[in-house]
Amino acid sequence: MSTQSTHPWLIVTLREVETKLRDKAFIISTLVTLVLIIGSIAVTGFLATRTTQFSMAATDQASLAVLKQASADAEENVKFSISLSTASEATAQLEAGTLDAILTQNSAQKFTLNGADEVPEELHGALREATGTVLTGQLLTSAGLNADQMPGDDALTISQLHGDAERASMIKVMALLFSFLFYMSALIFGMPIANSVIEEKQNRVVEILASAINLRQLLAGKILGNVVLALAQLMLFLAVGLFAAYLSPVQLPFLGVLPAVAGWFVVFFLGGFLVLAGIWATLGALASRTEDLQQSSGPVVGVLMAVLFIGIYAKGGFLVIASYVPIVSSVAMPIRLLGGEVSLVEPLISLVITLAACWFTILFAERIYRRAVMHTGGALTLRKALKLEL
Structure with missing residues (x-):
């Protein structure tokens, strides 16, 4: 049996990855971001030692x-x-x-x-x-x-009951970094899932693909392709940033705990991105034009903005609650882990909640996608999409 008939989702995944890697805008933006990361750390070190x-x-x-x-x-x-x-x-x-x-x-x-x-x-x-x-x-x-x-x-000296002033400063910087990376990746790799679905609907390409590939596997390939790209880019940014920080002449406080927390961030990022990927796929299936997506994506962009602001400004009990809310927890829990006062049980519980949300969202997205992706008569509501026959 051929690979194409056995793993059609893998073919779609590779196609999504290959298409993105050939996109000059994506390559340039990635290189520019890497230069900015290295440059900011280098400038900081230069100014501190000059x-x-x-x-x-x-x-x-x-x-x-x-x-x-x-x-x-x-x-x-x-x-x-x-x-x-x-x-x-x-x-x-x-x-x-x-x-x-x-x-x-x-x-x-x-x-x-x-x-x-x-x-x-x-x-x-x-x-x-x-x-x-x-x-x-x-x-x-x-x-x-x-x-x-x-x-x-x-x-007068400063003393904190929990943590210390240097760690608090480091947490603020890393909170901004984690929040920005999640926000940027969710838009760069999440919205193209919806745009790809709409484009295939408008060009009737999905009807041709459906005759050769199961719609469930077609959706899985689209999501996995963008997940692989988002995760690879995120890990590249974190690896380069940590390596540049280690080489910097200025020794950042608590640099030893950052790799472990960065690892947790990657795990929670994966869970939060999968939830968003399911939502983007649902929005793409419901829309019939790009204009429809622009109208329906407002709440999702609002959630991303909330993640950005919560990651930067949330404190105390509000941050604790946010660390258990899927999508928001992708930033909130790593920030709490930076404080060093979180038991291992808490991130595991939060991760289980996020994975449950992933499972529900992906299944719901697959249900909507299979019903609505062939519909071209205008934008659909969730209620109308659920009433369509497979």
Whole structure:
């Protein structure tokens, strides 16, 4: 027996994959996304390790004290080159471009920061804080108090009952990444399922295919082809992103837990995408024109937008509830796993719920598809489609 008669769904799957891989727009968008992922991590690492050098001149002792204070308080990647000069000498150097700025104290005990064209905001902020520190110290000294005994910036530290601040920041970034990847993949690979069904209905190609392939296997091939593509692209993005993060000179916090959580995200992504694939196939079978799909796909796009916003902004009990709702759980549960306070039972229960939703949605989509895919007399409602004979 030939492969074609034994596995017709596999032929359809391979056709869907091959067609997409030949699409120049798909290839270009994938490459652009990879460049953006690598570029964003590379830029972040470069900015974090780049050393900024400021060449400064003070025209009096008080200004010199401010510059020394700013140099002492500066971050590791910010360096100050400080000199004490007369006003005329400093101005000449500023005009010649050998100085970035001049700090001067006037008769009112106020400071003026002079730049040639503009003063960098980073320099302005550093000197503003240093000026406040120096002037406060002078006032305390004149009042007979020791500035070293005053409370400093470390008088207040941040502590969280659950997790810590660095992990919370990492969760926010990964929540945005997971949400965006799911939203993008659901549109790029989900909507083409519906468009493919509509195109075959309009061109009557489905009638020819139905004579050679069982409609159930035709639908299965369409869904599996797009699932394979979506999953392959997602894993490529995650693998490249994690690899670039490991090579980055900046060590991201909790980088060791990301591969495991990324694995969970792939699993939940697969479940959520299958539910959406069934919905897209149903919408395509009910429509007779592309315009019909544009009208009926609004709720699905709304759900995807909800997933995007829930993944980014949901917290506390709302996030817990969302982690058990199919489609939304594809993003919500991996985000909770990043927090490190979820037992193994919870994602397994959520996954079982998602798989049950997949099973129901695919079966319902197959039922609608087999009844409505041959109908060309206009858009159908679910009720009308269910009344059609096979």
